Amino acid sequence: MRLSALALSTTKETPADAEIVSHQLMLRAGMIRRLGAGLYTWAPLGMRVLRRVEAIIREEMDNIGALEVLMPAIQPAELWRESGRWEAMGPLMLRMTDRGEREYCFGPTHEEVITDFVRRDFRSYKQLPVNFYQIQTKFRDEIRPRFGLMRAREFIMKDAYSFHIDEADLNREYHKVRSAYVRILDRIGLDYRVVAADSGDIGGARSEEFHVLAGSGEDALAVSTSGHYAANVEAAGTIAPTGKRAAPGGELKKIATPGVATIAGLCEFLSVDATQTAKSIVVMGDDGLPVLLVLRGDHKLNEIKAENLDGIAAPLTMADEATIREHFGAGPGSLGPVNVNIPVIADHALTHASDLVVGANYDGSHFTHFNWGRDHPEPRFADLRDVVAGDASPDGQGTLEILRGIEVGHVFQLGDKYSASMNLTVLDESGANVTPQMGCYGFGVSRVVAAAIEQAHDDAGICWPEAIAPFDLVIIPIKADKSERVRAACEQLYAEARTAGIDAAYDDRGLRPGPMFADAELIGIPHRIVVSERGLDAGKLEYKGRRDSESRQVENSLAAIAEAMGRPEGQ
RNA sequence: CGGGGCAUAGCGCAGCUUGGUAGCGCGUCUGCUUUGGGAGCAGAAGGUCGCAGGUUCGAAUCCUGCUGCCCCGACCA
Numbered sequence: 001m002r003l004s005a006l007a008l009s010t011t012k013e014t015p016a017d018a019e020i021v022s023h024q025l026m027l028r029a030g031m032i033r034r035l036g037a038g039l040y041t042w043a044p045l046g047m048r049v050l051r052r053v054e055a056i057i058r059e060e061m062d063n064i065g066a067l068e069v070l071m072p073a074i075q076p077a078e079l080w081r082e083s084g085r086w087e088a089m090g091p092l093m094l095r096m097t098d099r100g101e102r103e104y105c106f107g108p109t110h111e112e113v114i115t116d117f118v119r120r121d122f123r124s125y126k127q128l129p130v131n132f133y134q135i136q137t138k139f140r141d142e143i144r145p146r147f148g149l150m151r152a153r154e155f156i157m158k159d160a161y162s163f164h165i166d167e168a169d170l171n172r173e174y175h176k177v178r179s180a181y182v183r184i185l186d187r188i189g190l191d192y193r194v195v196a197a198d199s200g201d202i203g204g205a206r207s208e209e210f211h212v213l214a215g216s217g218e219d220a221l222a223v224s225t226s227g228h229y230a231a232n233v234e235a236a237g238t239i240a241p242t243g244k245r246a247a248p249g250g251e252l253k254k255i256a257t258p259g260v261a262t263i264a265g266l267c268e269f270l271s272v273d274a275t276q277t278a279k280s281i282v283v284m285g286d287d288g289l290p291v292l293l294v295l296r297g298d299h300k301l302n303e304i305k306a307e308n309l310d311g312i313a314a315p316l317t318m319a320d321e322a323t324i325r326e327h328f329g330a331g332p333g334s335l336g337p338v339n340v341n342i343p344v345i346a347d348h349a350l351t352h353a354s355d356l357v358v359g360a361n362y363d364g365s366h367f368t369h370f371n372w373g374r375d376h377p378e379p380r381f382a383d384l385r386d387v388v389a390g391d392a393s394p395d396g397q398g399t400l401e402i403l404r405g406i407e408v409g410h411v412f413q414l415g416d417k418y419s420a421s422m423n424l425t426v427l428d429e430s431g432a433n434v435t436p437q438m439g440c441y442g443f444g445v446s447r448v449v450a451a452a453i454e455q456a457h458d459d460a461g462i463c464w465p466e467a468i469a470p471f472d473l474v475i476i477p478i479k480a481d482k483s484e485r486v487r488a489a490c491e492q493l494y495a496e497a498r499t500a501g502i503d504a505a506y507d508d509r510g511l512r513p514g515p516m517f518a519d520a521e522l523i524g525i526p527h528r529i530v531v532s533e534r535g536l537d538a539g540k541l542e543y544k545g546r547r548d549s550e551s552r553q554v555e556n557s558l559a560a561i562a563e564a565m566g567r568p569e570g571q
Numbered sequence: 572c573g574g575g576g577c578a579u580a581g582c583g584c585a586g587c588u589u590g591g592u593a594g595c596g597c598g599u600c601u602g603c604u605u606u607g608g609g610a611g612c613a614g615a616a617g618g619u620c621g622c623a624g625g626u627u628c629g630a631a632u633c634c635u636g637c638u639g640c641c642c643c644g645a646c647c648a
Contacts, residue, residue: 012609013583013597017641037640091572092646109648143572143646157648209648218647303645315645407648444648479606514608532607542607 001471002494003507003519006044010519020216022453023148025462029523038145038153045523048470049449050156054135056187056467057158057443060180066131066160071113073137077103079112083421094141106139111418111440114161118436119424125165128426128436129173133160135445149450150218150406158443163419163436165428170437174206174413177441181210181409188448189465190455193405195221196231198304207412210443211405214454221405222387226398233402234304236387237394238349245352250369252338258364261333263297266366270357274298277357278350278370280335282319282328285311285343290319290327294337294346296353299385309382311343328361335359337376338367344376347384406451407444414438462524463546471505473497473565474525476516478532480508489531489556493541496558502567521546527565 009030018024026032031046042050058068077095080086086105094106107113114132122128135158145153160177164170178194185192190212197209209232211221222236223229231237260269267274277297283306285291291312295301307316321331327342328335336358337344350356356370372378389402416435418424425433449468456463466472475497477483477490490506497504505525507516520528528551530542536556543564544551554560562568 011582011598016577016583019642034640090646138648140647144642144644146642151647155648159648410648442648447648476607482606512606512608512610514606514610516609517607518609530607534607 001503001505003474003505004509006505008045008519008523009043010522012518018148020147020150020454021457022150022216022450025453025457025522026148026450029462031523032149034148038142038151040149040152040154045470046449049464049468050445052468052470053188053445053448054158057135057184057445060184060187061133061158061160063183064131064176064180066133066162066177066180068134069114069117069132070134070136071107071110071117073107073139074104075107075110075113077105079116079422080105083112083115083418085112092140092142094139108138108140109442110134110136110159111161111414111438112422115418115422115424115438118163119422122163122424122426122436125426125428125434129162129164129169131160131162131173131177131439133158133441147216147450149446152446155447156445158445160441162439162441163424164439165426165434165436167413167415167437170413170415170439171206174411174439177439178208178411181411181441181443184443185210185212185408188452188467190448190452192408193221193223193230193403195223195405196235197410198232198235207410209407210409210411211403212408212448212451212455213403214406214451215404216454217404217406219405219407220386221403222391222400223403224393224395224398224400226393226395228397229393229395229400231394233386234302236400238383238385238387239392239394239396240348240381240383241352243352245372246354248369248371248374249355252370252375253368254360254362254365255368256364257334257366260364260366266357267297270366270368272357276353276355278336278346278353280337280359282324282332282335284313284317284319284323286313287311288313290323290342292335292337292340292342292344293384294344294350294358294379295385296347296349297357299347299349299388301384302386305383305385309345309384311345330359330361330363333359334361334363334365336361336367336370337379338370340376344379345384346372346379346381348381349385351381406447406454408448408451409441409443411441412439414440457524458547460518461522464524464526466526469524469526471525472502473504473527473529473561474520475504475506476513476520476528476530477507478513478530478534481510483533485536486531486533489536493529493531493558493561497561500558500562502558502562502565527561529561 011028014024015027018027030043032040093108096104138157139154142153145151162173192212195209197207220233222231222233260266263274274297278294279297281293282290303316307314354371358367358370360367387400391400393400419435425435428434453462475490477486480487494506526546528544539556540553541556542551543554554564
């Protein structure tokens, strides 16, 4: 491609409203432009990257025998009413009506449509298994779109749905897709982790997420030093401690702690470690009455674990201050388990704790030397907290470290949630009706582009992994308008490169060298060739890899360039 | 949806407190010079100051309402 024909529009200055580096660089490089909140146009440069990602995904999905389809983005409401999600999806779903007042949504996902598609044509177990996928635009009316393409409202997703006669076959396909995702991310060239996940609203049994590691990632991942365990922190379990509880070291004592309403403040005021304190959180039970959750002061409540407990309302609802005052006689910041008459559930990290500092249920007061059994009946202990770095791995091997990740893929075993609610059945070998098992597999196509930049950039711009770079090579002429030789050499290289299957960009825009170098680095082309009179006199070209600190001279031939690029003949 | 902030030329910003000629940098266009790391000189174009009301002789500036966007919290590929 001649860069003069690409409608390239780069900027030196960073747009003010772009927060994270991938968003900034995509805007500066002219890959995308914003239309509205969470809505972006892909410019020609961005499309080149997008198409290469899509090509890799298609190849790997095709390789496992998945079949590409394309479903409508606009979906009728009746379908969603059948599965029960017209109400359940809530405001996340963009809804609309046509001129006849018929209701539709812009699809946030396609379980209903694909299930409908299959139930119309599939009658026999002989037609299974099958796995359909599409690469398509989704719309989710996110509460807060942010970070450019990372959390856009309209985005491009590869979604796949498989159908099986039984769970064993679903499990087999699940692992096939999982391995395809591994190959996709290996080929793109990103550092990622596959982690166990909470299944969330989509429902179903088993699910794992694929996270590209990046400090800016929105998810926390718990990964075992042994390499055997990895889970989203949301879904990572903690192990009940072993050992014995120490005997009380003193009498329960009420002390004045005026103005202290946080654990940090309490620790400073009393000069105690947060591990010797307990925090009290009041949530609503499923009977509409409050339940007291008690955690060690330095631990954080895991809301998913809490709402999954018997007796706790889901979704998890914090008690409001009026309810708290009614049952405790004090406000948040001074609460504790002493003399309360509502259910108490304590995190099992506190099972063997003794002599804790807890709120006194009296504003501005705390108790010291709180002990279970003596100062409050033994509570119900449960896993309530987020894991933290250094915790023992739940599989008993090694300890956990916490990494940040960007979720780019998610594989689920759905079971019969949709096939059952939407009456999809096929006949099995014995002629009996069977409800097929389903799997679903999402991959964020536009998001992985942003994630790649988060992981691969420097001060000058993007450093694309070669597999998804917009171009393989950029050819930069020096003083092209003065030198027929330079122009001719560039044209020849450009033509030869294309013939050899190297996707080359020829910077024929007639700019001075500085801006050409800066643009090539900003848009992240992995390999650069500079053609100059000086070099041609010596029969040389100058080669520089995007991540190289220095350039080097190579022979003036495509073979030498291919060699420098790490692509020997025939590649 | 709750809390905070912003809205002035394509982009980044100043001007607003104390009302009176709309400005700077980058970019864009023209000409000349320049050409190995975002050039120099000269000239030019480009703004109903987010929208609607109000106060005033006069509003970018003060007041009211609205809209859009960004940031911090609960969702997800």
